[in-house]
Amino acid sequence: MSTTGSERADVRRNRQLILDAAAEAVLNNPQASISDVAERAGLTRATVYRHYEDRDALLRALVAETASHVVPLLLAELRPLAWGDALDLLAQRAITMGVAYRDAILTIAPRLEEAVRTAVEGEPIQAEIAERRAAGEIVTALPDDWLALCIRTLCLAAIGRLADPDVDRADLVQHLSTALRGLTA
Numbered sequence: 001m002s003t004t005g006s007e008r009a010d011v012r013r014n015r016q017l018i019l020d021a022a023a024e025a026v027l028n029n030p031q032a033s034i035s036d037v038a039e040r041a042g043l044t045r046a047t048v049y050r051h052y053e054d055r056d057a058l059l060r061a062l063v064a065e066t067a068s069h070v071v072p073l074l075l076a077e078l079r080p081l082a083w084g085d086a087l088d089l090l091a092q093r094a095i096t097m098g099v100a101y102r103d104a105i106l107t108i109a110p111r112l113e114e115a116v117r118t119a120v121e122g123e124p125i126q127a128e129i130a131e132r133r134a135a136g137e138i139v140t141a142l143p144d145d146w147l148a149l150c151i152r153t154l155c156l157a158a159i160g161r162l163a164d165p166d167v168d169r170a171d172l173v174q175h176l177s178t179a180l181r182g183l184t185a
Contacts, residue, residue, distance in 0.1 A: 017042070018048055019062055021041035021043075022059075023066070025040050077093075078128070079128070084181055087181050088181075090180060091155075094176060097159075098158070098162050099162060125152065126145055129147050129151075130144050140183070147184065154183075155180075
């Protein structure tokens with residue numbers, strides 16, 4: 001095996017170690033530092049900084065990595081459902097994931113929409129809307145790109161409401177579902 005090939009494998013391995021360690025560290029402590037991540041990954045801080053210029057870059061990469069796995073699975077789960085039922089399920093999943101990852105999400109909330117949007121190529125929500133419109137399930141005159149942005153924003157806003165300990169999660173799911181359905185009615 002060539003040196004270049006092993007270096008590339010080491011780079012990939014280290015990047016994955018860093019992302020895995022960051023996921024664990026941020027879930028345990030949303031304010032986890034680069035040092036915390038490096039220690040958890042069994043790497044030096046310098047190695048982490050070779051991959052990510054700062055904590056924000058690492059958090060963006062973590063969101064992108066997570067979204068690249070979660071969004072396609074979620075869309076696959078929604079596709080066989082009627083549009084209204086798909087939106088209800090989306091509301092449930094958004095709040096369930098929001099509860100599970102609330103502290104980490106709130107730590108990166110100002111950059112979350114951008115990270116989620118860039119993490120998954122081809123605007124899959126917008127593509128799903130276009131397919132549903134072509135099938136006659138969506139009849140609103142609002143453009144597909146606007147609807148996709150609104151759906152992401154409503155989901156993120158609902159997740160943000162989880163920071164309030166007095167918010168009833170079942171009510172939040174219902175409110176989000178109603179808002180999502182109202183977009184395309």
